[in-house]
Amino acid sequence: MNSAKVLLGCSLVAIASMGLLANSINGKEEERKAINISPVVKEKGVEAKNEEWAKYYPRQYDSWKKTRESEKIDDQLKKKPQLAILWAGYGFSKDYNAPRGHFYALQDNINTLRTGGPVSPVTGPAPTACWSCKSPDVPRLMEEVGEKEFFTGKWAKYGSEVVNTIGCGDCHDSKTGNLVLTRPYLKRGLEATGVKLDQISHQDMRSLVCAQCHAEYYFKKTEETDDKGNKKIINTVTFPWSNGFKGESIEEYYDDLGFSDWTHSISKAPMLKAQHPDYELFTTGIHAKRGVACADCHMPYKQEGSVKYSDHHITSPLDNIENTCLNCHQEDEAEFKAVVKTKLDRKEELMEIAMNSLAKAHLEAGKAWEVGATEAEMKDALQDIRHGQWRWDYSIASHGSFYHAPEETLRLLAQANDKGQEARLKIAAVLARHGVIGYVAPDFSTKEKAQALAGVDLAKDIAEKQKFKQTLLQEWNKEAVEKGRLNMDSRKDMSDHSSYSSK
Numbered sequence: 457m458n459s460a461k462v463l464l465g466c467s468l469v470a471i472a473s474m475g476l477l478a479n480s481i482n483g484k485e486e487e488r489k490a491i492n493i494s495p496v497v498k499e500k501g502v503e504a505k506n507e508e509w510a511k512y513y514p515r516q517y518d519s520w521k522k523t524r525e526s527e528k529i530d531d532q533l534k535k536k537p538q539l540a541i542l543w544a545g546y547g548f549s550k551d552y553n554a555p556r557g558h559f560y561a562l563q564d565n566i567n568t569l570r571t572g573g574p575v576s577p578v579t580g581p582a583p584t585a586c587w588s589c590k591s592p593d594v595p596r597l598m599e600e601v602g603e604k605e606f607f608t609g610k611w612a613k614y615g616s617e618v619v620n621t622i623g624c625g626d627c628h629d630s631k632t633g634n635l636v637l638t639r640p641y642l643k644r645g646l647e648a649t650g651v652k653l654d655q656i657s658h659q660d661m662r663s664l665v666c667a668q669c670h671a672e673y674y675f676k677k678t679e680e681t682d683d684k685g686n687k688k689i690i691n692t693v694t695f696p697w698s699n700g701f702k703g704e705s706i707e708e709y710y711d712d713l714g715f716s717d718w719t720h721s722i723s724k725a726p727m728l729k730a731q732h733p734d735y736e737l738f739t740t741g742i743h744a745k746r747g748v749a750c751a752d753c754h755m756p757y758k759q760e761g762s763v764k765y766s767d768h769h770i771t772s773p774l775d776n777i778e779n780t781c782l783n784c785h786q787e788d789e790a791e792f793k794a795v796v797k798t799k800l801d802r803k804e805e806l807m808e809i810a811m812n813s814l815a816k817a818h819l820e821a822g823k824a825w826e827v828g829a830t831e832a833e834m835k836d837a838l839q840d841i842r843h844g845q846w847r848w849d850y851s852i853a854s855h856g857s858f859y860h861a862p863e864e865t866l867r868l869l870a871q872a873n874d875k876g877q878e879a880r881l882k883i884a885a886v887l888a889r890h891g892v893i894g895y896v897a898p899d900f901s902t903k904e905k906a907q908a909l910a911g912v913d914l915a916k917d918i919a920e921k922q923k924f925k926q927t928l929l930q931e932w933n934k935e936a937v938e939k940g941r942l943n944m945d946s947r948k949d950m951s952d953h954s955s956y957s958s959k
């Protein structure tokens with residue numbers, strides 16, 4: 457009797473607070489209409505220089521610039537050495553940091569060891585596509601040269617063109633000021649899921665501008681011969697969405713294509729790397745189901761005297777919990793923070809288990825090859841490693857997933873752990889067949905140990921990068937300034953950090 461009463465009481469409270477939530481979402485629509493004004497920043501094309509926008513929208517600009525406060529380098533390979541094993545043979549095993557503010561997106565792309573140390577426009581490991589989510593110069597260039605040309609060639613081809621970090625021109629139309637999708641591949645991705653582009657609501661746009669970059673993608677490779685008979689390789693950013701947004705649906709998409717990002721250098725498994733499926737995972741959670749958009753938490757309204765505007769200081773909503781979460785959740789701040797922390801702890805625990813079992817599976821597979829295992833013997837286990845690691849990566853590469861979609865994240869981590877253990881059982885049987893019993897994988901408990909096992913030659917990579925920064929990068933910046941594409945003042949407050957030079 458008593459417990460039934462308590463339950464009834466609770467659900468009434470829940471219903472009442474849901475009413476409040478709905479009110480505050482609808483109220484936003486009115487506020488928004490009242491503050492939308494839009495002078496023309498540029499009549500034709502994309503204005504990529506954020507300072508140009510500042511002349512008309514000082515509040516949005518000043519708050520946008522605060523993204524530079526998130527400048528700390530957080531070396532994930534140091535924190536989670538398993539990562540270097542999981543990504544052995546791939547660029548991420550060299551250098552991988554937690555995200556920083558949008559102000560640093562371009563600098564981080566230039567500094568990471570993953571983009572290498574090119575010495576000319578046609579050298580280096582990365583394609584032009586690696587600029588795609590770093591700058592409003594990307595839509596500017598796509599308009600000027602065409603999308604196909606943009607996606608042809610090496611990253612270094614556009615060093616003097618892509619020079620302004622993520623900003624106004626990524627999300628706003630330079631002429632009307634309206635929110636706009638500047639990335640054609642997002643539009644194609646949405647169409648593949650059945651979305652009609654002319655029926656997208658304003659509230660959806662408050663998430664979709666983020667989905668341009670915070671989404672899973674791969675580089676679809678095509679080859680063409682131009683008018684002059686030259687072969688061109690085009691690497692187009694493509695969203696693998698036609699089967700849906702679940703981890704398994706995207707895995708199936710890649711399996712059907714026979715696509716791998718790389719072959720693992722220890723286990724030889726055909727691997728997939730998840731990018732940052734923030735948008736996809738977010739859509740599986742309760743906030744998305746209730747119509748909450750990314751901007752509701754990451755860009756809350758701010759009041760300055762009689763003026764109200766969207767806070768463009770995109771960062772962790774937990775740093776500003778009163779003006780974000782507690783706008784809708786009328787709860788005690790300390791209690792609410794404790795609820796949120798528990799979510800993170802649960803995810804960390806499961807993530808650690810999954811990473812350890814997958815890392816061991818790679819190393820044990822490496823041992824099996826060493827003692828003469830055959831491809832036929834290894835095939836099933838390698839497929840388990842591919843699928844297990846994909847599900848782990850898909851769930852955590854989306855950095856805020858444990859808040860965006862907690863249950864879905866934990867479900868995928870449980871699957872990752874299961875697949876990892878399945879692989880290990882199969883490999884143990886192969887090892888036994890080749891006379892190895894009780895094999896224990898080597899120690900990968902520090903970044904140094906793990907990178908040594910993964911065959912990373914950091915000294916060489918760092919030397920190449922430093923040389924590039926002293927030479928070609930200087931030429932890029934000089935040319936960009938001369939051509940009027942870059943205002944060096946815009947980088948004035950930017951200290952140069954990387955995981956290898958800031959020690």
Ligand code: HEC
Binds near residue numbers: 558562670
């Ligand atoms: C043009 C691409 C692009 C768009 C559009 C974009 N982001 Fe980002 N975002 C990035 C990149 C790249 C990083 C990582 C930057 C770094 O580490 O240097 C990032 C980082 C972040 C971070 C981490 C910030 C921190 O301080 O740790 C958050 C939060 C974020 N974005 C949220 C959003 C939201 C919300 C939207 C939409 C309102 C959005 N982003 C739109 C590319 C984009």
Ligand code: HEC
Binds near residue numbers: 488765
């Ligand atoms: C990552 C995407 C993104 C970037 C980058 C961005 N904005 Fe916004 N901006 C938004 C969103 C989302 C809104 C909310 C729009 C709405 O709901 O009507 C917004 C709203 C605005 C508004 C309408 C008034 C308001 O404050 O709500 C102005 C003006 C504006 N932004 C200017 C800028 C300027 C100037 C810059 C560059 C310094 C910029 N924005 C960068 C996404 C972005």
Ligand code: HEC
Binds near residue numbers: 481741773785862
């Ligand atoms: C624009 C309104 C809004 C904002 C802002 C908001 N929420 Fe929510 N939240 C909701 C709604 C609506 C629900 C779903 C309630 C239901 O239907 O059960 C919800 C549910 C939740 C739940 C329970 C479900 C789950 O996923 O575990 C948690 C926890 C939560 N929110 C945390 C947060 C945090 C943390 C923030 C700030 C970073 C936040 N919310 C910001 C509207 C909001």
Ligand code: HEC
Binds near residue numbers: 556670753855
């Ligand atoms: C209900 C509120 C809420 C909504 C809506 C929301 N987020 Fe978040 N987001 C959070 C919280 C809370 C965090 C965790 C921040 C932390 O760890 O400090 C986070 C983290 C992130 C991060 C990682 C930041 C980091 O430094 O690791 C990114 C990127 C991000 N969100 C992007 C998005 C995008 C894109 C959307 C829409 C598709 C979105 N968020 C919608 C609450 C929200």
